[in-house]
Amino acid sequence: MRIKIPKNYSVIASNINLLRTWVMKFISFFNDSKIRLMRWMLAAWICVLLIVCIPLPAFSAVTQIEEYPGQMLYQSRQKLQDQNGNSWQAIAFKRIHPEGSSTVSLRVVGFPGAVEFYRTQPLILTTSMGETLTAKDISSEISKGTPTPANVAEYDIKSVLPQLQAEIPVQLTLPVVTGSAIELQIPSTAIQEWQTISAH
Known part of the structure; x- marks a missing residue:
């Protein structure tokens, strides 16, 4: 076929x-x-x-400023959030005066109109290990002759910093006039920066 x-x-x-x-x-x-x-x-x-x-690599956020001849300012800034999600700024600084004396302070700034600090109460620092320390309010020393804004507070932390362990986070409890106290969680990196500033 x-x-x-x-x-x-x-x-x-x-x-x-x-x-x-x-x-x-x-x-x-x-x-x-x-x-x-x-x-x-x-x-x-x-x-x-x-x-x-x-x-x-860790980059230090510590800045150094010569405010005027013989007076140095070292500072570190952190942006933080409280338990309610509100933003805060924490500024740790050391001021070395021309005669050699120094101050180490922590300034805490909240949103204007949203908070008023209770001036007579100290700042409470609580470590994650349960240890509690206090820092005196020195807000009246921010600017002589001018009232400090209600949303700004400053505390003397010079004696407190040596008692903190850099690797252990800290909670700040801020005293306020109305409502519950404000709680800010401070990471260990911030504690390290504050101690670096204090050591200058």
């Missing part, structure tokens, strides 16, 4: 071969793209791991 081959067989075969070639190229391209995509994803994942897992 003879099979009859159509006259346009060579054209059909040619089209089939061309189609097969295009399909193979498409599959090859897809596979290459998939591999490229996988490589990019792997590289991105490695970068994320490097950023998250490898600690970056």
Whole structure:
């Protein structure tokens, strides 16, 4: 029995071969793209791991200012949040006077109009180990002759800092006129900066 081959067989075969070639190229391209995509994803994942897992060098936030000849000011600033999610600024500083005397203070600043400090009460510092220390309010010394804003308080922490362990976080309890006392969590890195300032 003879099979009859159509006259346009060579054209059909040619089209089939061309189609097969295009399909193979498409599959090859897809596979290459998939591999490229996988490589990019792997590289991105490695970068994320490097950023998250490898600690970056610590850069000190301690600044040094010569207020005027012979008087130096060292300070460290932290932005903190209280238990209600409100933002605060804590500024620890040491001022060295020309005659050699020095003061080490912590100034705490809340949002204007949102808080009023209870001036006669001390700042309470509680370590995560349960130890409690107090720092005297010296807000009246911020600016002589000018009333200190209600949302600003300053405390003498010179005698308190040597009693803190740099690796143990501290909670500050701020006395306020109305409502519950404000609680701020101070990370160990901030304690280290404050102690660095005090050591100058």
